[in-house]
Amino acid sequence: MKKQVLIAGGGIGGLAAGIGAARAGWDVRLFERAGHFSEVGAGVQLGPNVVRRLQAWGLQKELQSVVAVPEALQVRSAVSGQALACMPLGNTAVERYGAAYATVHRADLHSLLQTGLSAYADVHLNLAQTIEHYREAEGVVTVRTQANKLIEGDALVCADGVHSRLRQQMLGDGPARPTGHLAYRAMVRQAELPLRLRATDVTAWLGPRLHVIQYPVRRGELQNLVVIVEGPAPQDMERWDHAANAQGLEAALAGTCSALQDLVRSVPKTGWRLWPLADRPPLRSPAEMAQGLVALLGDASHPMLPYLAQGAGMAIEDAAELQRALSMHDLDVTLRLRRYALNRWQRNARVQARAQRNGRIFHATGPVRWGRDSALKLLGARIMDLPWLYRGDGSSASSL
Incomplete structure (x- = not known):
């Protein structure tokens, strides 16, 4: 008889976990708190390490139909507008890493994964249902939903995001920590922008205590803009007037070059949305990813x-490793999940640490900023x- 995995969360991590488990031959029961699947309008960068895994799941055609494939990653000074460095992507990434570096609308990636998951027969999607609690006994994990319904499974995968309640039951380590960084995000139609403001590449503008990322998504029809600044979050984000974001953003960018300010002003004032960023310290052991019959995946774990553009990517990599672990049918489920955690925790910890380091470099001031800019000019793509x-640790697949 097939084993059954219960998955908490219907975001990118939860859907990817479902695909991995279904491909491993497990029944999948996925629980999503919302009444329908949806994703907010933001962009995602997919490195070759992530694209290869989506290709291995048979999603190449669907991926090709929605992504943009930038030819380069450029770095510019947010203060002077000067080009500091450029790394070729496009065919160079394909030749070097076996797959393209792609950019995608988050909603398109979510839809792609949902379509991929729906191809498997033994998948049951439970919308408007939240897993509130779990317990393990005699080789079975039992969850209790918000509606007080009890459901049994052979394993539980918690992919319920950065504010995961189930993580708290497993690890009891408190909420994710506020970072003091705020992300302003916007999506604009490229056809509505002057030619000089349209994006065909990934461009990072680095400035004191801030940086800006722009890149195309949805076959190049849209441009994703992210401005990250240092500062306190509004006290009550649920009642925060998002229409006021443009005013705060323009003030934060007062010392930047005119080209960057023109880019930000090209977005309608009501088009900016604000998110305070939170993270956790890098993972310290596999026990922070799996214990007994329960595993954490994606943002719930790490x-x-x-600042490394790998949040969604690491969740998809987690799901690919979960597939390999769940396929080890000669092992007990606890050992399979232990193997999953052993094979993932150090890589995730390295990415977490590098993202934190990049934040300090991107936002550097004074002599450190001058040294960073000089190093980029001198070494460019080499660094x-x-x-x-x-x-990564996977085999190459056909390229985009």
């Missing part, structure tokens, strides 16, 4: 700052490329 990250 939330990270977006921007990340073979340890993009090669």
Whole structure:
């Protein structure tokens, strides 16, 4: 008889976990708190390490239909506008890492994974249902939903995000920590922008205590803009007037170059949305990813700052490793989940630490900023490329 995995969370991590488990031959019961699947409008960068895993799941055609494939990653000074460095992507990434570096609308990636999951027969999606609690006994994990319904499974995967309640039951380590960084996000139609403001590449603008990322998504039809600044979050984000974001953003960018300010002003004033960023310290052991019949995945396990563009990528990598572990049918389930955690925790910890380090570099001031800019001008792609990250631990698949 097939084993059954219960998955908490219907975001990118939860859907990817469902695909991995279904491909491993397990029944999947996924629980999502919302009444329907949806994702907010933001962009996601997919390194070759992530694209290869989506290809291995048979999602190549669907991926090709929605992504943009930038030709380069550029770094510019947010203060002067000067180009500091450029790393080729496009065919160079394909030749070097076996897959493209792609950019995608988060809603398109979510839809792609949902479509991929729906291809498997033994998948049951439970919307408007939240897993509130779990307990283990005699080789079975039993969850209690918000509606006080009890459901049994052979394993539980918690992919319920950075504010995971189930993580608290497992680890009891308190809430994710506020970072003092705020992300302003916007999505604009490229056809509505002047040619000089349209994005075909990934461009990072680095400034004192802030940086800006712009890149195309949805086949290049849209441009994703992210401005990250240092500062306190509003006290009550639920009642925060998002229409006031543009005013605060313009004040934060007062010392930047005119080209960058023109780019930000091209977005309608009501088009900016604000998120305070939270993370956790890098993982310290496999026990922080799996215990007994319960595993954590994605942001529930290792939330990270977006300064390596790998948050969604690490969740998808987690799901691919979960697939390999759940396929080890000669092992007890606890040993399979232990194997999953052993094979993932150190890589996730390295990415978490590097993202934190990048934040300090991106936002550097004074002599450190001058040294950073000089190093980028001198070494360029040699310090921007990340073979340890993009090669990952999986085999190459056909390229985009």
